Amino acid sequence: MSDACGTINEGSARPAIPLLGLTADEVRDLLPAGAPAYTAKQIVAFCYDGKSIGEMTSLPKTLRAVLEETFVSVPLAVEKVYASRDGSKKFLFRFSDGELAEAVFMPHDYGNTVCVSTQIGCKMACAFCASGMDGFRRNLLPSEILGQVVAINRLEGGTAKERAVTNIVLMGSGEPLDNFDNVLRFLSDVTRKEGINFSERNISLSTSGLCEGMRALADSGFKITLSVSLHGADDATRSAIMPVNRRYGVAEVMSAARYYFERTGRRVIFEYILIDSVNDSRDDAAALAALVKGFPAHINVIRYNEVAGKPMKSPSVRATEEFLARLSALGASATLRRSFGGDIEGACGQLKRRYKAEDGK
Ligand code: SF4
Incomplete structure (x- = not known):
């Protein structure tokens, strides 16, 4: 079945780190320097909605690409x-x-x-x-x-x-x-x-x-x-x-x-x-x-x-x-x-x- 709820980084050599369940403070610590303060809260909300990083379209495309290198939302x-x-x-x-x-x-x-x-x-x-x-x-x-x-x-x-x-x-x-x-x-x-x-x-x-x-x-x-x-x-x-x-x-x-x-x-x-x-x-x-x-x-x-x-x-x-x-x-x-x-x-x-x-x- 197709991957309907965000998930595994296919082809990635290292297992992706799950974001789901992290608090806004924990997510903030993982974000690149300079990311706006409200971004962490947005990511937390998206994860609990079951969205993949690719579906977090209100985040800048560059940030999504950076996140996808290391993280996954719902694992x-x-x-x-x-x-x-x-x-x-x-x-x-x-x-x-x-x-x-x-x-x-x-x-x-x-x-x-x-x-x-x-x-x-x-x-x-x-x-x-x-x-x-x-x-x-x-x-x-x-x-x-x-x-x-x-x-x-x-x-x-x-x-x-x-x-x-x-x-x-x-x-x-x-x-x-x-x-x-x-x-x-x-x-x-x-x-x-x-x-x-x-x-x-x-x-x-x-x-x-x-x-x-x-x-x-x-x-x-x-x-x-x-x-x-x-x-x-x-x-x-x-x-x-x-x-x-x-x-x-x-x-x-x-x-x-x-x-x-x-x-x-x-x-x-x-x-x-x-x-x-x-x-x-x-x-x-x-x-x-x-x-x-x-x-x-x-x-x-x-x-x-x-x-x-x-x-x-x-x-x-x-x-x-x-x-x-x-x-x-x-x-x-x-x-x-x-x-x-x-x-x-x-x-x-x-x-x-x-x-x-x-x-x-
Ligand atoms: S063997 Fe089955 S029923 Fe027993 S504790 Fe494990 S999951 Fe539960």
């Missing part, structure tokens, strides 16, 4: 877009070193959510997930995470001031808290008033349960929503599908989740992917309800989206309904989360694997 290119019948779209992005990662656009009646990736691949190796199947490649830079939001916002007809994207979830490929410093800088960049100005209340971060990171995020001052991928209410069930549970057991994860609530006042969300004959029994529902009892939390139950090459199966609709009814009868706040993009490899990491297989990449 990614759209490789492919897959549109689902349900209105969601998956974007496959290529970064300046050729790596690929996915982001998803999901329209809701209350706004539009973008789910972004924070790493290329993942170290956590959850048994049900496609993202970890090829191992970990690298962390994404703050500008590469922000670039996914800005690019999709532009492609969906928005600007930094008139946004098409209203909510962000850090729930794509990667474990965000394993890329802690870059994710924190991303949060700072995406909430900056003179940038795209997202409210912290409209941002969610999903973790597999890295307890030090959960506590550090609680202490960071950002009041975003924390989602904890539980997927098992006891250590045996959880360890069988999430190797990270051998490092941070269920009790420790719950303790870190309580700490997050106490520090931020934000209700914690627990994600529970329901997998046939793995974690969908009546006893599993009872153990889950007991775990969150007395804690201001909500459980998102998600029917497993089957992944090619994985033996796990989706539960039946009836089993899903029975699981939810049992949680509700036991007093737990729980809903079934709508699944998007079933016809376009909806689960994280699946699309990239299919694309690479098709193209022999």
Whole structure:
């Protein structure tokens, strides 16, 4: 697909330095001597609109040429877009070193959510997930995470001031808290008033349960929503599908989740992917309800989206309904989360694997 949102310096020997996410003061320090003071602010605004340096036509042509030798605005290119019948779209992005990662656009009646990736691949190796199947490649830079939001916002007809994207979830490929410093800088960049100005209340971060990171995020001052991928209410069930549970057991994860609530006042969300004959029994529902009892939390139950090459199966609709009814009868706040993009490899990491297989990449 053509490069629609500014991007990589094709043919350049050195990777270009991203401008997206820099403050006006940081941009000013990079400009040639004699550039007018307001130029830095203009560049910041253009970057958050998703424009390439070539499209910053109110800047002098000579300045654009100088900038293009060293910098890039949004450091990614759209490789492919897959549109689902349900209105969601998956974007496959290529970064300046050729790596690929996915982001998803999901329209809701209350706004539009973008789910972004924070790493290329993942170290956590959850048994049900496609993202970890090829191992970990690298962390994404703050500008590469922000670039996914800005690019999709532009492609969906928005600007930094008139946004098409209203909510962000850090729930794509990667474990965000394993890329802690870059994710924190991303949060700072995406909430900056003179940038795209997202409210912290409209941002969610999903973790597999890295307890030090959960506590550090609680202490960071950002009041975003924390989602904890539980997927098992006891250590045996959880360890069988999430190797990270051998490092941070269920009790420790719950303790870190309580700490997050106490520090931020934000209700914690627990994600529970329901997998046939793995974690969908009546006893599993009872153990889950007991775990969150007395804690201001909500459980998102998600029917497993089957992944090619994985033996796990989706539960039946009836089993899903029975699981939810049992949680509700036991007093737990729980809903079934709508699944998007079933016809376009909806689960994280699946699309990239299919694309690479098709193209022999
Ligand atoms: S579910 Fe999340 S944490 Fe687990 S392997 Fe996939 S991307 Fe990593």
